[in-house]
Amino acid sequence: DSGVTQTPKHLITAxxxxxxxxxxxxxxxxxxxxxxxxxxxxxxxxxxxxNGEERAKGNILERFSAQQFPDLHSELNLSSLExxxxxxxxxxxxxxxxxxxxxxxxxxxxxxxxx
Amino acid sequence: DAKTTQPNSMExxxxxxxxxxxNHSTISGTDYIHWYRQLPSQxxxxxxxxxTSNVNNRMASLAIAEDRKSSTLILHRATLRDxxxxxxxxxxxxxxxxxxxxxxxxxxx
Numbered sequence: 001d002s003g004v005t006q007t008p009k010h011l012i013t014a015x016x017x018x019x020x021x022x023x024x025x026x027x028x029x030x031x032x033x034x035x036x037x038x039x040x041x042x043x044x045x046x047x048x049x050x051n052g053e054e055r056a057k058g059n060i061l062e063r064f065s066a067q068q069f070p071d072l073h074s075e076l077n078l079s080s081l082e083x084x085x086x087x088x089x090x091x092x093x094x095x096x097x098x099x100x101x102x103x104x105x106x107x108x109x110x111x112x113x114x115x
Numbered sequence: 116d117a118k119t120t121q122p123n124s125m126e127x128x129x130x131x132x133x134x135x136x137x138n139h140s141t142i143s144g145t146d147y148i149h150w151y152r153q154l155p156s157q158x159x160x161x162x163x164x165x166x167t168s169n170v171n172n173r174m175a176s177l178a179i180a181e182d183r184k185s186s187t188l189i190l191h192r193a194t195l196r197d198x199x200x201x202x203x204x205x206x207x208x209x210x211x212x213x214x215x216x217x218x219x220x221x222x223x224x
Contacts, residue, residue: 045213
């Protein structure tokens with residue numbers, strides 16, 4: 001158990017819809033990262049927040065957005081969903097504000113299926 | 116641009132040591148070497164990371180070549196629970212972790 005929690009575990013929705021994925025980081029961790037894992041693209045970094053502020057952006061579509069709240073939990077919003085958005089979405093947290101120099105702890109993921 | 120090169124798969128016997136190689140010949144002086152693993156149906160799990168010196172923790176050891184162009188993750192006694200995809204990642208301060216294809220480790224009883 002990494003200490004990172006994600007809800008829901010599974011989500012099935014239709015094309016064109018909007019969903020919100022939630023992540024609670026480990027106690028004391030200020031950084032939250034979002035990743036997408038699909039069969040054809042592997043594990044890809046989407047976005048990082050540190051203490052409420054956006055810190056870095058990766059391959060995140062304009063239809064996707066995220067935020068980190070004062071209690072440090074984070075939400076990833078996916079809108080105008082397409083079949084290709086079906087994937088596992090992972091959240092990770094770290095104590096570091098700077099990625100790449102320390103460990104990240106990953107949650108169990110949310111499996112999104114778009115039909 | 117593949118930053119690291121790993122074998123696609125490796126096999127090991129239970130209770131034997133496993134050496135997982137990683138080539139990172141274009142590594143810069145400030146790049147860290149990270150190892151994560153992903154068990155089936157789970158999120159990636161941090162294993163170990165280092166910069167220049169060899170590193171040990173409760174899970175594994177990381178041996179870094181003197182020229183830093185390669186490294187080896189060592190699992191001292193493989194168990195069935197170590198069967199996973201192991202990712203070797205090089206990353207610098209401010210850079211995001213870029214996961215490649217990794218090495219799928221199979222452990223035989």
